[in-house]
Amino acid sequence: MTAVLREAELAAPVPCAHCQLPVPVGRLTGGATAYCCSGCEIVASAITANGLSEFYALRDTAAPATSTGRAYTELDDPAFQRVHVQLAADGTARAALYLEDLRCTACVWLVESAPRCVPGTVEVRVDLGRSRADVTWDPGATQLSSIARFLDAVGHVPHPYRGLDRDRARRREDRALLTKLGVAGAAMGNLMLLAIALYAGLFGGMARADATFFRWASMLVAVPALGFAATPMFRTAIGALRARRLHLDLPLSIGIAAGLGWGALNVLRGAGEIYFDSLAMLVFLLLVARWVVLRHQRRASTGAELLLALTPSRARRVDGEAIVEVPIEAIVPGDVVNVLVGDVIPVDGMIVEGRSALDVGLLTGESRPVEVSAGEVVNAGTANLAGPLLVRATAVGETTRVGRLVASIEALSARKAPIERLVDRIAGRFVKVVTLAAFVTFVAWTAAVSLGVGAENAMALLIVTCPCALALATPLAVTVALGRAARRGVLIKGADALERLATPGTMFVDKTGTLTAGKLAVVSWRGDLDAAALAVAVEAGSNHPIARALRDHATTPLVATAIEEDLGRGIAGVVEGRQVLVGAPPWVRARTSPHPVIEGWIAELAERGETPIVIAVDQRPVAVVGLSDPIRDDARAALDRLAAAGWRIEILSGDDPRVARRVGAALGIPEERCHGGATPEAKAARVTAARVCGPVVMVGDGVNDAAAMAGATAGIAVAGSAEIAIEVADVYLRSPAIQDIAATVDGARATLATIRRNLRLSLVYNLTAGTLAVAGVIHPLIAALVMPLSSLTVLASSLRSRAFQERS
């Protein structure tokens, strides 16, 4: 008999009315609106029921909806309110919430429409950049939990906003920088006008009294304004000096201080040059660069506490005969808790009664449900899918496995050492050379001419070599790269991340969701092809991953009746009067007559690492379907590209070691570099160990990868990642294509190349200006021309960078 791979015979797929993903056959209603999952259906009905259909007109991205349906009663708890809720004088209460999936205009509109839908809500203001909503309500008319339920129902799962202190500190910092930027900008504009008058006077002649007046005016504007605006540079320079570290701000501060001091002295004594206009431009440009970079780095971040929100805040404790709902804090080890179907297990513990299937994806990344029964150990944060359980708690809160994982993620993130930036290394040498040159100039000119000329030329040297372009080299190149990368769907968290990714080393890749599609699909079919229609009809209503794979594979107009699902094992139903069974081999075997050919196929598919599923019609097995998580089409090419760039690729997966090896073999990765069955702790340990030998990049998507990402030199989170993984990662890819990882790494290298080119260019300018100053032929006008010219050159060079450039 020949093996046939069945092609999916899909009609034009119907897009989900909410998220635009194709709707599986089983959920087609025949009407105009169909939804891909119950999540989307609930969210869409909540939106339309509240009269908020304008949402669909405003949005520019569509994403599958999440809605937990939780009650959020913990938000009304007095203990919570004491910490998070502020009461205003007019009797209203305010609280900040962190909202998931806040992406576009439509999301903002939807969330801010809450006052129309929840009576008693006064106002909801969204800050898109921070994914934060400030909610104001009337405590007499409604409760925070009602508003939270509304936000949840429309697909933005709310969490208490925990970054308030950090936000406040950052806001102070942002405002201070913006104030200085404004002051420097105004000073620059006015000083340039004054300078133009003075320069014109050089050529056209100018009364001495007028010139003195203009010089005094310049000084009175420049010294206070620039002295104030340049404080960030002075502060970093002094801090770096104290710590005996070299920093770019040191030569900048020397130049600025020398320029202001020397210029003021010259105004007072009524002779000598002033450089206030050039200095003002320098300070302004530096502050602009700082502000741009800061804005790129300030993105929504909520800290690892979010993970704890993944474990429930309440538990159902068994007290003798009764079951009482208590806050999670009231549970102590030894208590027995009752976990209903669909609930998340709140504690680490052992099952005392019940049998179920668990979704343990949070901890291990394993997408298939795990069967559990009495006597087995379960972890907090895993979801109960099938039957009610009684669990005796052994650990709660921070001592649970998920709690310890959070602690390790926080510890590893905090330990991430700042890398020594290329530009700071250069600045170190720069300071030495310039100070030495200034000293030599001073001594030589004093000996040759006079003390005055010596001081004049040495000061001019310090001022004109003030490395403006050097300071702009990195921010400009990084800003261009970050902007272009963001347009491609690659979000990079800052200059550091680019420098971390530029040197090749070891790259650990989590299998699920990166190398593979991350969901089961039909990859082989043995036996009767016509059985597909019958199987799909039976599986039409099921939410099991296997049912979804079968529905993706084929469509059918047939409808099954008398469907009985034996969770995690199989499903039975009647289609056109025929009894159809679809399920795992032992389950089907127990209900049908044995069949040697079928048994052979089962063994063959299992041998290849696929999950065999048997279809039986009227007690006779007719077909075996092989399911597996297929490898992405682009994975091989991307891995080859990375290997060519010098990266050593290793697979680090929580899946079965055999599966990891099979994926590795298909992608040309040697067996010893494919590590399967890795727990989150083991992943972090392996990453830490590999850092001894050089840079390590961790690519992943799950909570189970987050600790490893935090421990690596750089972490990359791919599309669909858990919030915590995105938080920890240095780079977040919006598309799941592994091609983008290769593009990111290439882009990082190209950006670093641009930075180097920028640094060389700016050094050339400094060398020229410095030589002129040493020779004693420098003039403020030359400085005023050289400085913008060098900055423009660096800008042009940055724009010409090939980093993240679309390939034509």
Place this chain on the structure above:
Amino acid sequence: MIALYIVLPLALLIGGLAVAAFIWTVRSGQLDDVDTPPRRMLFEDPPTRPVTDVAES
């Protein structure tokens, strides 16, 4: 050129007022969030009162 001695301080004073105004906008938080307001202006205002037909007389 005597006018300069009046005009220049005046110009600097006006510039200083502009800077003061800018600092006020920063301090009062108007520039804290520059991402959301440009989107918020796209929203339709809710009708303030029901639209009534203007009957032709």
